[in-house]
Amino acid sequence: RKEVEQDPGPFNVPEGATVAFNCTYSNSASQSFFWYRQDCRKEPKLLMSVYSSGNEDGRFTAQLNRASQYISLLIRDSKLSDSATYLCVVWNPVNNAGNMLTFGGGTRLMVKP
Amino acid sequence: NAGVMQNPRHLVRRRGQEARLRCSPMKGHSHVYWYRQLPEEGLKFMVYLQKENIIDESGMPKERFSAEFPKEGPSILRIQQVVRGDSAAYFCASSPGGLDYLTYNEQFFGPGTRLTVL
Numbered sequence: 001r002k003e004v005e006q007d008p009g010p011f012n013v014p015e016g017a018t019v020a021f022n023c024t025y026s027n028s029a030s031q032s033f034f035w036y037r038q039d040c041r042k043e044p045k046l047l048m049s050v051y052s053s054g055n056e057d058g059r060f061t062a063q064l065n066r067a068s069q070y071i072s073l074l075i076r077d078s079k080l081s082d083s084a085t086y087l088c089v090v091w092n093p094v095n096n097a098g099n100m101l102t103f104g105g106g107t108r109l110m111v112k113p
Numbered sequence: 114n115a116g117v118m119q120n121p122r123h124l125v126r127r128r129g130q131e132a133r134l135r136c137s138p139m140k141g142h143s144h145v146y147w148y149r150q151l152p153e154e155g156l157k158f159m160v161y162l163q164k165e166n167i168i169d170e171s172g173m174p175k176e177r178f179s180a181e182f183p184k185e186g187p188s189i190l191r192i193q194q195v196v197r198g199d200s201a202a203y204f205c206a207s208s209p210g211g212l213d214y215l216t217y218n219e220q221f222f223g224p225g226t227r228l229t230v231l
Contacts, residue, residue, distance in 0.1 A: 004155075032217045043204055043222040044156065087155060091217050099208065099218050100146060100169065103155035 001026055004104035006088050012110045017078045021107045023071040023088030030102075032091040033064055035073045037084045038106065044087055047073075078111045085109070115140065117207050117223035118187075125229045126195045134190040134226045138207030145188040146220060147180060150202040162188060163210065195230045202227050 006023045013019050025033075033050040048055065050062040050071055061074040071088055088104035118137040126132050138145050144163055148156040158172040162182035173180065177195075182188040192199055206220035 041202075041227070043224050045222070046219075093217070099144065099220075100158040100161055100172070101148075101156075101220065102158070103148075105155040 002105070003027060003102050004088055004090050006104040006107045008105055008107060010108040010110050012112060013078055014112055015078055015080060017111075018074065018076045019078055019109060020075075021073045021086055021088075021109075023073075023104055025069050025071070025088075025090045025102075027090070027092050027102075028069060030069075030090045030092045033071050034089040034091075034101075035060075035062055035071075036087040036089050036103075038087055039084050044089075044103075047086070075109075078109075080111050080113065083109055083111045117142075117205055117221055119203075119205050119223040119226050121226060122224060123227050123229070125231065127231050128196055129194050132192040132195050132199070132228055134192075134203050134205075134228070135187040136190070136205030136207075136223060137187040138205075139221055141209060142207035142221075143210045144208045144218065145182050146206045146208075147188075147190050148204045148206065150204065150225075152201070156204060159190075192228075195228070197230050200228055200230045 004025050035047040036044040037047045038044040048057050048062050050064045052064050054063045059076045063072045085106040085108045087106045090102045120135050146161050147159040150156045160173045160180045161169040177193045179191045202225045204225045205223045208218040208220045
């Protein structure tokens with residue numbers, strides 16, 4: 001079983017739609033959680049961190065459910081420019097002097113006019 | 114402020130040749146990480162280095178791959194005798210040091226090197 005699992009998609013949505021992505025992680029000791037955005041053939045860029053209380057940044061809302069080991073990202077009023085791959089990313093410090101991140105396989109979003 | 118720099122951006126090698134990928138961390142950053150992204154997959158951790166030290170190489174293939182981060186100069190990821198399966202995007206990230214290991218140290222990614230093995 002992969003440590004971080006995501007539906008690869010693609011999700012094809014019209015402009016203005018609301019779309020939600022989910023992610024599950026297997027290591028209950030994981031401590032920090034993030035959503036990254038990766039455009040085609042580019043490096044991943046941090047979109048937002050994810051907190052248990054839920055957090056919002058403009059049209060983007062992220063939620064963490066530690067009991068279910070589940071992370072979500074909601075995008076409201078989709079724009080064409082939101083088309084990208086969204087990566088669920090987890091950090092686990094236990095036995096991890098390395099500070100490395102564990103990435104999901106990504107969910108591809110395509111927003112159509 | 115320059116971000117993380119990687120070169121070359123594209124590298125083509127024939128099977129059996131050597132590939133050298135370079136990464137210059139952000140100014141003031143002393144920690145470097147290498148990740149590999151195979152086609153249609155997520156990034157996978159390879160190795161974590163500090164100046165002159167390999168801290169964690171648990172994601173590095175046992176053979177043909179090596180990494181270094183010398184006191185002066187960029188970090189180098191070296192792949193000897195490349196095979197077609199090494200074709201991938203290799204991303205470097207850097208972070209500042211100084212935090213204890215229980216505190217996440219934000220990583221900043223470079224643009225990557227796309228290696229194609231013919």
